[in-house]
Amino acid sequence: MMLDSSVRHQTYIEDCEVCCNPxxxxxxxxxxxxxGFDSQSIEQ
Known part of the structure; x- marks a missing residue:
């Protein structure tokens, strides 16, 4: 996973590389x- 350090705080959706869930x-x-780093599964 690539992160852009030019933005101090960001939130975005990315698909899991293994199961493709967001x-x-x-x-x-x-x-x-x-x-800091937080992540949360968005079950479908």
Missing amino acids: IEVSPRFESGELI
């Missing part, structure tokens, strides 16, 4: 470094 991904960056 996952809500929420990384947080400070000074270009990852400081």
Whole structure:
């Protein structure tokens, strides 16, 4: 999974590479470094 550190806080949907179910991904960056990461399965 590639993350864009130019955006401090972001939330987006990405499909799981294994089962193809959607996952809500929420990384947080400070000074270009990852400081937090949350993910949640969006069951279908």
